[in-house]
Amino acid sequence: MSEDLEWARVSSERGPDLMLFQVRYDTMQHPQSKDQLRRLVIESVDWVNMVALTSDDALVMVRQHRFGVGYATLETPGGMVDAGETSLQAAQRELLEETGYGGGRWRYLGAVEPNPAFHDHLCHHWLAEGVVPVQAPTPGQGEHIAVELMSESQMTAAVASGELKHALALSALSRVYELWPRPFLPAESD
């Protein structure tokens, strides 16, 4: 069945550079109708984030202003995989830069497609157990990050209240913790 779903790429065109990303437009041919349609791809390197735990089982979390939504969000540490890095190396570098924590035992938790409709990258999740403070954080010029140590119950309370709702942070955390009773039924709706 999957073969019937695959579109052919007729041509490809470079679009604008978005700083974090490079835009590409592909002209794609519908497998049945043969219609040609222009489709957006936002090209990116892979991303990483991590569930980082101290030896006391405190979660090392970060809070920072996020320019997409326009407010400060509570998240797991993470970032982009630089050229020549493995996702593990990127995860260890980002944890150190953003929080000053390092060391620990690292285990891979799998990867997700942040949005396969238009993003081409994966986000890799890692679990780091027994991390310790090894230096002062060294955020980039464009970063201003507060480090927060949280218990599991503080984190799940932030999930339940909607304070913590970054999909990729929840994705990493959901592989280590029960985040909510299932089915999760908040009071609010729209």
Added chain:
Amino acid sequence: MSEDLEWARVSSERGPDLMLFQVRYDTMQHPQSKDQLRRLVIESVDWVNMVALTSDDALVMVRQHRFGVGYATLETPGGMVDAGETSLQAAQRELLEETGYGGGRWRYLGAVEPNPAFHDHLCHHWLAEGVVPVQAPTPGQGEHIAVELMSESQMTAAVASGELKHALALSALSRVYELWPRPFLPAESD
């Protein structure tokens, strides 16, 4: 503490239209250093997706070629909230268009930020129980979608194998189902 994290928006500039999205560049002032930095915002309407169950507890899932990643993915149904719609109306419309299923009892499962670093939209999750086939699917010109009815165990097997790794589909499903043993430790790493 959060006040210290908030940047001031100095100016805002319209960027390229990306078909699905509108790009905006904000010039932001670092709260401490007062450095001004240009930041990307990819503006979008909100998105919706849903866990749709028949009266036999079969999951109504979709498989389609996704242009970002360049292959067919297994997902929950979903789409974008049109102007004037609530997220519930959008979810019901998208389920009907993509799968032909309708009716059922609908409950809100909460919303996530797909990526607050550069996206400004939310993705709303819905649970629909007892949906029934009411018409043939009516996909858009640019869509070619296969509908698959799956049991819970078939879905969780697809999650475990990595076949189903759309972050927003996993986010909706994780509010209804146990998706993996915790911590989730796949064999592969990079």
